[in-house]
Amino acid sequence: MDILSRLKAITPHVLTGDDALPYGRDWVGKYETSPLAVVRPRTTAEVSAILALCHETETPVVPMGGNTGLTGATAADGALILSLDRMQTIREIRPEARIAVVEAGVILQDLHDAAEAHGLTYPMTFGARGSARIGGTLATNAGGSNVLRYGNTRDLCLGVEVVLADGRVLDLMSELHKDNSGYDLRDLMIGSEGTLGVITAAVLKLYPAPKAHATAMVTTTGLSAALNLLNALQTRTGGMVEAFEYMPRGYMDNLARFRADLTPPLGHDQDHTIFLEIGSTMLRDCTPDETGQIPLVSHLEETLGVLFEEGLVLDAALAQSEAQRALMWEIREAAAEISTAEKPVVINDLCLPLDRLEAFMDQAETRLRALDPGFKTCPVAHLGDGNIHYTVYPSTYELADPLMEEVEEIVREMGGSFSAEHGIGLSKLPSMERRKNPVALEMMRAVKAAFDPKGILNPGKTLP
């Protein structure tokens, strides 16, 4: 019996030929692959049977969630795509324990909605939340806009269920906040891009949903001042900062050119603009006073006033309405659109130590200018995490690789990472080869061999 027949004996949900092709294309449109087939199991037992079959027949398997990744991690030429999209049950929400128990195929937005119905939030969020699936966010340790306050996906996960390469089920579905019984296999699985096992379910943390926000655009004298501002704000608000995003002049220039409809409250001619938001669950912050003002907004206004006196803030505009708040978010969320509007373009997803971002920006300017006097940039940063998307426009296509190499070299010298939140997949393999600590790479290969001795799980990804 051939493998397709054996797959169909496990589940009838097997796609081949033209039906399988859409799964072979990635969201960015960069990778176009021809999968052997697509199998869409409904249960962990089916996933287990499928992997046991693939293990026996040495068939390469590419696990897939919402297929919204940015690094080609689900490219699948000749491989079986194991789509988790039918495993989309939210098994439990236990509001008192502040946990959700979900299957890997649950769409992120669906979990947001389900938590909200209990006055809670699952704080992981990003642009593709309407199609990204929990399993994919775990496999890539997804970041996003709320990492500063709540952490990456890894920080939000208490337990996972994983099917191993040979079909054994590794049940790590812990609901516990403390568990020191042996090695941390959970965090090894999170972020391993389906190369060590297939995540089929998870226990996730929920938080009380903020009942009020205060939002502002602020200008500062530079990145060091911005970091001091962040620290002062964290101390004075008790860690309420949910967004702290940096948009320098290069970003504002592109905004003016490609989204002239969005006028920044403090104008385009600012060297260093910060977009920030704080959120509170406290009744005393969220109940409007006799004038209808939200105390949290007054609190931010006073705090920024003090920081203005201290010289950390040059100017500030507070959102006085939901419309003004939405405009500020739109200015930040235009990043993908305005930064890819020019070609040729080099996209970067860098992370640096928080207090080295200014030095990075200076060095990048100098060293890239030396290689390409006509280069331009459109940087935008999740500053609170040290995560900068440093988009570069070389003068010519030929200069793209040398400029990217130089950016990565500066990052390496400063103890940074060439992949902050998007992962490795296929597109960052050359960077892994060139920049990752060689002993770390050796030990990652040893781990891979221990979990997937036949190399059937998402072959050719993550490790060069």
Added chain:
Amino acid sequence: MDILSRLKAITPHVLTGDDALPYGRDWVGKYETSPLAVVRPRTTAEVSAILALCHETETPVVPMGGNTGLTGATAADGALILSLDRMQTIREIRPEARIAVVEAGVILQDLHDAAEAHGLTYPMTFGARGSARIGGTLATNAGGSNVLRYGNTRDLCLGVEVVLADGRVLDLMSELHKDNSGYDLRDLMIGSEGTLGVITAAVLKLYPAPKAHATAMVTTTGLSAALNLLNALQTRTGGMVEAFEYMPRGYMDNLARFRADLTPPLGHDQDHTIFLEIGSTMLRDCTPDETGQIPLVSHLEETLGVLFEEGLVLDAALAQSEAQRALMWEIREAAAEISTAEKPVVINDLCLPLDRLEAFMDQAETRLRALDPGFKTCPVAHLGDGNIHYTVYPSTYELADPLMEEVEEIVREMGGSFSAEHGIGLSKLPSMERRKNPVALEMMRAVKAAFDPKGILNPGKTLP
């Protein structure tokens, strides 16, 4: 040349015979072992040379920090003890980046003091902080009193430097908040009790130090009400809860018997007492008002008032002075003393899902009573983490094992863990054998074989 001579060629700090014996005794007094020798390197290069030598000669090595562990994880019969106690330099504190770069032998209290000089805190703390060393806290993923707000040691660590079994240095000294470049080897090393490598240095997170605290003893109707109280308090304070400790009547009985000098503000005759503390960095909370009152204390008083109206609180006593606060802490910190004052005693370090603690207490009472009608308990819990130290006094020594087994079985049925914060070492090996998921054990053994193929690192610990 014998191994001792070769060790002395690496560093003169080698102890043998009687000089080595104190290192062979554990802090609890349960394990008395005779090490081959003790070597006390000063640098990572020396650790590397020592491990390369041990690897070549297949000499077992037991890494040791402050030797304050509770599970016999540093017992070392015939093994070389590799003490990190001379590597005690705090290399850097960078207040703007909120990080400390430390060597493994730094004493926890010394890091507390160094952070405090910058108005910051390294929030990991527990009783043995004056002698515990950072390397040991990382090797065991130590818990303690502040986990509810700041997380376990794992959550406080950005990077580690590890020397592998064969002497290679695995440099994971990241200062980054986001880094998705390959597998999470850092978290694999943390909590592995020196069986996968020797941690020689770390990058740790610092936080703004709270400038005011508000502290109270509260009584409730039971554990479910207590969990609701915790959740309400977290929401209303915006996550400021630093301690939320549960002391039922069995605890208060032992307190009355063995520490009659400590009178609980709400008396001994309460079924369910909670000790709680909130902390704030916010100026508005910490600046005394015109009457000299700290606003944070008023805020807690008001909040408890509302929760009293809602029926979540039966009675409450707020600390009105540092002396009253100190008394409340002393009542909680008397746990070690009053719970081990009776014999025979079975000590447990359990973790349960937050909303199953009440069911656990009920079942334990019923099922242990069936085995031993005369048994007594003295439970005390880090309730916010689900971590309960459920101390049991069997009627006879013979009943100790059956009662411990029964407790573990209830915990397993409820999805809990038999080791919340103390780790496995030697003393919990039988529990690992009996209760840990077998597939998880198999994969842990595969990881161990990948990192330490000759099995020289802390042999016989962690994995049964």
